[in-house]
Amino acid sequence: MILRLVLFIVLAVGLAGFGTVAWIDMHPAHPHKKAAPTIALLATGKALPPGTLLQPSDFIVQDRPPAQVPADAVRDTPANRASYTGAMIRRRLSAGALLTTDIAIRPGDHGFLAAVLQPGMRAVSVGVDAITGAAGLIWPGDHVDLLLTQNLVGANLPPTRKVAAETVLSDVRVIAIDQRLVQGASGSHTAAQSTARTVTLEVTPEQAEQVEVAAHLGPLSLIVRPSEAPKGSPSKPPPVFSGQVSPALAALDMPGQTGITVFQGATGKTEYHPQ
Structure with a gap:
């Protein structure tokens, strides 16, 4: 009799525990709520x-x-x-x-240039090298240097001075890129606009004249300046000629040399040997 009573109690406790677990599983304390839309x-x-x-x-x-x-x-x-x-x-x-x-x-809005330009400044648009001016490298608001590369012509000009690069303008602000000056208000941005070809710069009247002349001399490129660079009017560096860049061309200017032979030496480096 006592054994039956004990078995009955154990069975009752087991059933109660099973029922409790099942109820908790069906009624979680903190049901998951769907996130509100944002x-x-x-x-x-x-x-x-x-x-x-x-x-x-x-x-x-x-x-x-x-x-x-x-x-x-x-x-x-x-x-x-x-x-x-x-x-x-x-x-x-x-x-x-x-x-x-x-x-x-925004660029394209009425009065954009009048609002952006500082007193006494002008806006000038230039065509730039498609690689140097690639979108993502230069943005409106950046400060840049304008670099000119040109081929020089002269009857007695040595090869070392036939190509030159020089800084036309230093530390000028970009105010628009490519077609954004006239199409920015539409919000359109297609693959065709992914590469900048025309950049609008904020310059003085004298600098605008220099840009117009430079555009007829040779390709123009933009060099981004660091945002921490001191502002002002830094002095222009001297021009760089082809002979300063290429040791091969520089060797042509050596007295009595009419040409050079170029090959990979035993050290694995390029060697220049006069003929």
Whole structure:
């Protein structure tokens, strides 16, 4: 009798424990809730003073519920990123501030150049080498040097001086790239625009004349300056001639030499031997 009672109690306790576990499994204490929908908005990753030309590195994304999205907020889309790259902000923005439709004036908007140019400055557009000016390397707001490479012609000009490179302008600001000056307001950004061919620079009237002359002398390239570089009007470096770059050409100027033979020496380095 006692044994039956004990078995009955054990069975009852087991059934109760099984039922408890099953109930907990069917009724979790913290049920998973579906994440509320959010909208991705463009914001600034750092504080920006008025007059700044926006670059891709200035953008961050803020996700907000639809109820907390201002009516004039700019959504994070490829078209909006392309459209606002190079835009000039009208007033100071703190880090994390949302971009709004009235915060910036974009290339292609009426009065863009008048707003971007500093007093007494001019805007001049130049065609640049497609490799040096590739999009992603140079952006509106960058400061650059303008480099000219030209082939020199002269009856008695030695080979060492037939090609020269020189700095035409130093430390000038890029204010627009390629077609963004006239098409930026549309927000379009196609594969054909992925390589910059025309760059608009902010220059003085005298520098604008120098650019126009340089454009007729030879190919132009842009060299990006570091953002920490001191501002001002640095002195221009002297021209660099082909003989300073190529030891082979320099050897041609050696007295009594009419030519050279070039081959890989035993050391694995290129050697130059006069004929």
